[in-house]
Amino acid sequence: MPIETNVFSNNGDRRINVINTRGGNYNYYDEIDSRYDRYNRYYDPRDIFLGNTGPTGCTGAPGIGYTGTMGPTGEKGLDGLQGEMGPTGPPGEGGDAYTGPTGPKGSSGEIGDTGATGPQGQNGNLTGNVVLNEGPNIMIGTQDINNYNLTDGYSYYKMKSSDDENSVSICGFMGGINGRLLIVYNDTGVNQTFVQEATTSLVSNRFLLRTPNQVIHDGQTITFLYMTGITINGVSGQNRWVVISLI
Numbered sequence: 001m002p003i004e005t006n007v008f009s010n011n012g013d014r015r016i017n018v019i020n021t022r023g024g025n026y027n028y029y030d031e032i033d034s035r036y037d038r039y040n041r042y043y044d045p046r047d048i049f050l051g052n053t054g055p056t057g058c059t060g061a062p063g064i065g066y067t068g069t070m071g072p073t074g075e076k077g078l079d080g081l082q083g084e085m086g087p088t089g090p091p092g093e094g095g096d097a098y099t100g101p102t103g104p105k106g107s108s109g110e111i112g113d114t115g116a117t118g119p120q121g122q123n124g125n126l127t128g129n130v131v132l133n134e135g136p137n138i139m140i141g142t143q144d145i146n147n148y149n150l151t152d153g154y155s156y157y158k159m160k161s162s163d164d165e166n167s168v169s170i171c172g173f174m175g176g177i178n179g180r181l182l183i184v185y186n187d188t189g190v191n192q193t194f195v196q197e198a199t200t201s202l203v204s205n206r207f208l209l210r211t212p213n214q215v216i217h218d219g220q221t222i223t224f225l226y227m228t229g230i231t232i233n234g235v236s237g238q239n240r241w242v243v244i245s246l247i
Contacts, residue, residue, distance in 0.1 A: 113204050132156040132183065140188050144169040146200045150182070151175035161188035170194050172201025176226035176241060183223045186216045194222065194243075208232065208240040222246050 135154025138145075140161040150157070150173045167190045173182070186192055194216065196209040207214075207224070216222050223245035232238045 113202060132181075134158075138184070140166050140168055140192065142166055142168070144171060144200070146171045146198070147174050147202055147205050148172065149174045155181050156183045156185075158185045158187045159192060161190070165190065167191055167193070169198070171198030172205035172207070173224075173241060174202075174205055176204065176239065178226060178228040178239075180226040181223070182226070182241065183221060184216075185221045186218055189218050191218065192216050204239040206240055208242045210243070214243065214246065216246070220247065 132155040134156045135150070135152055137158050137160040138148065140159055145168060148170070153175070166188065170192060192215075194207055194209060194214045196212050196214070197206050208230075214222070222243060224241040225244050226239070227242050228239045229236070230238050230240065230242075232240065
């Protein structure tokens with residue numbers, strides 16, 4: 001049973017009660033401090049006996065940790081090296097070509113002016129006969145003749161008619177070059193008329209007759225010399241078929 005062994009006071013305002021107690025296999029005593037409202041228990045080390053180690057207790061349940069917050073995004077890494085260009089692939093197969101249909105024929109363009117005269121050849125000496133090459137016949141129909149094509153280069157032509165009743169106006173010949181000689185024979189059976197400065201033919205294809213109209217009877221011949229750079233009615237640089245003979 002507890003036994004109070006001493007009661008004393010320290011400077012008059014502190015009281016300590018010591019109660020000596022024996023219980024079990026050891027002695028202990030309690031100290032009560034009334035000033036600080038403190039309670040202490042002290043054991044006598046001489047009376048403490050060590051017992052056997054008790055059995056291991058059960059393993060406690062695993063603790064649950066909190067998931068940490070995500071850290072900040074790291075800085076961008078360096079760019080990787082550029083890869084090499086791959087090999088060229090094989091050529092593709094060619095498709096079948098398609099030829100479109102032929103388009104319609106375009107309309108004929110207008111007849112252009114006579115080109116520039118070429119350089120003059122050297123003078124030659126005539127030692128034999130002069131022979132003129134005869135060109136194809138100039139066929140006379142029912143229409144007047146304008147810009148008739150004589151570009152084949154012959155110097156002698158006959159005028160022919162399918163009958164003896166066609167009499168027309170002849171207004172111009174193509175193919176004039178400076179110094180070209182042209183002889184035309186009327187073999188139509190009727191009169192034919194050459195017209196001077198006819199506006200229905202190109203300027204360089206017209207005739208210079210010294211008369212508005214020159215009638216050529218059947219069986220007559222008219223001769224022209226093509227001249228360039230002549231002056232007509234005060235206008236220089238003109239090109240014309242100039243009549244030099246009518247027989």
